[in-house]
Amino acid sequence: MTVLKSTRNAVLGLIAAAGLAMPAQADVDFSGKTIEWVIPFSETGGSAKWANFFAPLLGEALPGQPTVVVKFMPGAGSTKGANWFQKQKDGDGTLLFGSSGSTQFPYLLGDPRVRYEYNDWNAVMASGTGGVAYLNAEDGAKFDGSANALQDTDFIYGSQGATRLDLVPLLAWKMLGMNVEPVFGIKGRGDGRLMFERGEANIDYQTSSGYLKGSTALVDAGKAVPMMTWGALDENGEIVRDPTFPDIATFKEVCEATEGCETSGEAWDAWKAFFVAGFPVQKLAFLPAGTPDDIIAAYTKAFQDVVARDDFAEISSKRVGKYSVFTGGGAQTALGTATNVPAEAKAYVTNWLSEAYGVTLK
Template sequence: MPNITRRAFAASSAAVAATAGLGLKPGFAQGYPARPVTVIVPWGAGGGTDATARIVAALLEKDLGQPFNVVNRTGGSGVVGHSAIASAQPDGYTIGMITVEISMMHWQGLTELGPRSYTPLALMNEDPPGISVSASSPYKTVKELADAIKAAPPGKLKASGTGQGGIWHLALVGWMKAMGLPANQVGWVPSNGAAPAMQDLAAGGLDLCTCSIPEARAIIEAGKARALAIMAPARNPSFPDVATLKEAMGIDYSTGAWRGIAAPKGLPAEIATKLTASLQKVYDSKEFKDFMGNRGFGTVWGDAAKFAEFMDKGDAQMGDAMKAAGLSKA
């Protein structure tokens, strides 16, 4: 064998040994991604999570040079899709957009999966709940609404925004707790999402809704409802006239629905690092900011470590709210 061939063979063998020690195929880390990547979305096509995942996937593809194909895996109140992400091979070729429900489902006894079942890569979005009333409501400020809630018998006033035990229900429970009221002070009317709940609000069937303002936007802009406050540490730039609870009432309470990118647990560190770096480019891009801003979606960045910390905090918060509402089976 010629010397140059022997040297090449030796170098190749060393590379194989090095990557084998990491449990990777030769050249995997350096050449990742070498083929298309699947991006699992646990919710249906056309929704906010799907739309956010598709812009992220398109911009990852632009940066990393391989297709990032979005696949919707729905069912089980989010369990099916979140399970598909968690159970995939941790090789970087299946990632997914996980959502706030991963910090809720295990408290409800729907799955054993939780935030620590994944390799977190990046937090991309958070939308705090707004507090909206119908245009004909007598309550012009959130303080007036809160005073009416305190004065009313438990359950007399009605609210909605999602199903029983969903994020917007728990947001209401958290607000009640922050005011020192019982979790059921306002009765919850389950709905199939924010859109039908806002329609019901506009028609006079509800006293308030606690969904995100982007979800309520169409009804608000049609003059059929108005937003009184948001449960966030700062105002949403897309809705600058809507005050925070702290500004309006002195209550320092915030929560929200969030979306982030994660991979199965055990993803090699060098692949995770490469994906997080690319996701930060996506987040900082004008295309992403314009896309999210045009829809009123909140943009929040958290790298892998911050995303993990954020999920742990949210998991504890959701557990407290579910226990207060009598919805926890954990």
């Protein structure tokens, strides 16, 4: 698929693009100011942990060292917050917005609730992430690297919605022949983990930051068993093990070991296309439409300084995982990768959503 190949290549070229020049800063000074970083999810999910990790580092790096406060605006799988941000114009630098794949996918699929346009916003930072699916202890004992012994089990999963980032695990489990019943309506992936902890769900998935912060304790306590990651992309656009979780098999590996699951064909191409759109460039930070160039430049330099810290690789690997961070022109290029999928993949997913969940999209 030529379009998908070019999308993969765009992802792999982002590191070079991250160094593109930005307009020179003027006398931007945020001394004494408070910057609100709005996250359109609940405070329990991976996006919250991502923003809470970067916020104090950003505050130290911006001119005048302002206080950066993370605020939450959950609802409608993040479209509520994104629609609100779309109305914010001519930013003075005191408002930042964070999106994730669960914001990107409704946009990609033409969800009628979407009233936002990514191309109107100013991307100043983007970062990749991964994801880990895991089982409860009882069902995890049956897992042997394939899903063969799990295909007769009835699973319950707390989901934000089928057109959100949950699309990636739901389609993966379908391809593995598993019977996973989603309970829609949670406000963030952290709420799905809480359902799992309370025994209301017996399967879950978290993005890397959420898994590192909340789910590893469940694994260490013997209450959860890792099943698979979504993997990462190598230099050839092939799926390899996630660098943050090198000891956990990828979905591709589990699929190859499972009867009836194929790593080629329409389903695989659709899954991989949405994985590429949703994870290698999964979380983005934006300034509103109309923000002056000098403020955009100040944020770009601040995020570049954060990434250049001597301790960044060490502290980020423990909090958000070992993934690339893109700034400036690289962030804008990343946005293009994250908001495009081949027409064939979109058609496959749209048909599947209609048949499996009765979801009708325009």
